[in-house]
Amino acid sequence: MSTRPNDHGLSDAARRLSAEIGPFRRALLTTARRSGDLPDIPDAQIEVLRRLDADGWSSPTALGRALGLARSTVSNLVAAMERDGLVERRLARGDGRSTEVGLTELAERRLAVYDEAAERVLVEAMAASSAADRRVLAEAGAVLERLRQRLEGRAD
Known part of the structure; x- marks a missing residue:
């Protein structure tokens, strides 16, 4: 159900984004941990x-x-x-x-290994995507960052 009369599907998009972010994050963490041979x-x-x-x-x-x-x-x-x-x-x-x-140095090393593994598995997954999806994904990081900043501003 729409929360505003002219939201142009924003409610559906918000619901889907909210539902996908957690599972996406967990899948990335799990895959990168396995790929980087990192502890849970x-x-x-x-x-x-x-x-x-x-x-x-x-x-x-x-x-x-x-x-x-x-x-x-x-x-x-x-x-x-x-x-x-x-x-x-x-x-x-x-x-x-x-x-x-x-x-500690251990934490810094593990973060570096995780970041390298996460980048590698994301690049592999993104490379298997369509050209149109790759274009959207190339912009998604900046869009999500701005959206997070708006949410954080609202929380203040």
């Missing part, structure tokens, strides 16, 4: 790794805000990741009372 890392931990890779050292509180996660969730994720050698903690610079979390 939970999605939430991957999000933490990605954020730390982009931002560098961060407090658990800042991580939670950036990812929309509760403090206890971040604490549990960081503890598990520290046990697995993926993150390390240090006293926050300029504030010896709090801690910051950063990536």
Whole structure:
């Protein structure tokens, strides 16, 4: 059912996009992990790794805000990741009372292997697509980035 009279199929497109994003992400993660011979890392931990890779050292509180996660969730994720050698903690610079979390070399290597594997499996899948689909996919990343930014702006 349409939410607006002149949405030109936007409701159907939104529903389909919402339904496909999760399964697509899981399929890419699974295929890239297998291709890169990587251990199974939970999605939430991957999000933490990605954020730390982009931002560098961060407090658990800042991580939670950036990812929309509760403090206890971040604490549990960081503890598990520290046990697995993926993150390390240090006293926050300029504030010896709090801690910051950063990536270990192991995490950086695994992210690099994952990125290479994900690119490889996506290129293989995209190469088997029609020329029209390849043109659409070439633009999809930028479109999804703008859409995500709009969604994040709305959440603020």
